Amino acid sequence: MKDKKRLVGFSFAWQGIQFVVKNERNFRVHLCAAIVVILAGIILNINITEWSIILLLIGNVFITEMLNTVAERIIDYVKPDVHPAAKQIKDVAAGAVLIAATIAVIIGCFIFIPKVAGLM
Numbered sequence: 001m002k003d004k005k006r007l008v009g010f011s012f013a014w015q016g017i018q019f020v021v022k023n024e025r026n027f028r029v030h031l032c033a034a035i036v037v038i039l040a041g042i043i044l045n046i047n048i049t050e051w052s053i054i055l056l057l058i059g060n061v062f063i064t065e066m067l068n069t070v071a072e073r074i075i076d077y078v079k080p081d082v083h084p085a086a087k088q089i090k091d092v093a094a095g096a097v098l099i100a101a102t103i104a105v106i107i108g109c110f111i112f113i114p115k116v117a118g119l120m
């Protein structure tokens, strides 16, 4: 019984992931970027520490993007008229994504630029 409940829980979680992939353009952009970075990691043979950092950064961007979607959906569900609090919630959530993505790009450059430069 507990196992069945756990499986149903996973299925709802999977539906949540499918939802953002299907409905959130920005999530798809991050997903494509993650695939490119993973391919680059394979080609450039990055080490286990670098993989750990890259995967943490990718996960961080995905999670932040999903929480941004949660904030947007809650506001849209509650359907306020245009309201400063609604604007602040959406803007802060979007700001979190921007910070996560910017840090991922900067650290990605730290890891990949020396490797690409080493090939030249």
Ligand SMILES: Nc1ncnc2c1ncn2[C@@H]1O[C@H](COP(=O)(O)OP(=O)(O)OP(=O)(O)O)[C@@H](O)[C@H]1O
Pocket (backbone or CB within 6 Å): 024, 025, 026, 072, 075, 080, 081, 082, 083, 084, 086, 087, 088, 090, 091, 094
């Ligand atoms: N109810 C509202 N009241 C005030 N400002 C709002 C409201 N809804 C949205 N906004 C403003 O419009 C911006 C864009 O909102 P929107 O819901 O289109 O999200 P988005 O960031 O474009 O996300 P997505 O493209 O993923 O839907 C918000 O960041 C916010 O500044």
